[in-house]
Amino acid sequence: MGIFASPSDCFLSWIDEQSPQNTLDALNDFESYLAEAGPFEGLIAFSQAAGFAASLMIRKLREGGGTHALLSPPFQCAIFFCSAPLVGDSVFGRYLDPVVDKHRIQIPTAHIWGRNDHQVQGTGSWLAELCASDATEVYVHEDGHEIPGNRKPDAVRGALRVMRKTIDRATFAC
Numbered sequence: 001m002g003i004f005a006s007p008s009d010c011f012l013s014w015i016d017e018q019s020p021q022n023t024l025d026a027l028n029d030f031e032s033y034l035a036e037a038g039p040f041e042g043l044i045a046f047s048q049a050a051g052f053a054a055s056l057m058i059r060k061l062r063e064g065g066g067t068h069a070l071l072s073p074p075f076q077c078a079i080f081f082c083s084a085p086l087v088g089d090s091v092f093g094r095y096l097d098p099v100v101d102k103h104r105i106q107i108p109t110a111h112i113w114g115r116n117d118h119q120v121q122g123t124g125s126w127l128a129e130l131c132a133s134d135a136t137e138v139y140v141h142e143d144g145h146e147i148p149g150n151r152k153p154d155a156v157r158g159a160l161r162v163m164r165k166t167i168d169r170a171t172f173a174c
Contacts, residue, residue, distance in 0.1 A: 050083035077108040077170035083127040098129035108169035119145040137162035
């Protein structure tokens with residue numbers, strides 16, 4: 001399988017992390033979309049989108065008075081690939097931090113990232129630590145900022161294993 005994009009390629013982004021107002025507007029738009037088009041059973045997100053979705057979940061927890069269970073979570077489960085830390089919104093004004101942001105995401109989650117991911121500050125573990133440990137599955141592959149593909153069948157099997165556990169946990173929790 002070939003490379004889909006080169007490091008010099010330009011890409012559009014839904015948010016501008018340097019602008020708290022832009023991030024807040026994007027979170028509000030995303031929340032409105034979920035309310036109008038949902039409900040959704042699950043979420044699969046990569047990189048910045050993973051941090052973005054987690055920011056919305058943490059914000060909803062804070063709005064709910066900090067209770068550990070969302071009254072109406074936007075998803076029954078979430079699968080996060082190569083999670084990039086993200087400023088929550090103007091309420092947070094900083095990157096989400098598992099030590100500071102003690103509200104744990106309570107839905108089943110899978111966290112998959114590459115041990116050699118040099119495009120993201122830190123590792124994908126930051127988001128896994130924001131989630132309830134008894135509902136969290138983690139798989140770390142040997143590659144970088146990517147979703148495991150057919151050139152690494154062991155990594156695909158490892159990712160699928162944690163994804164299946166997460167989906168099963170969400171399915172049988174009802």
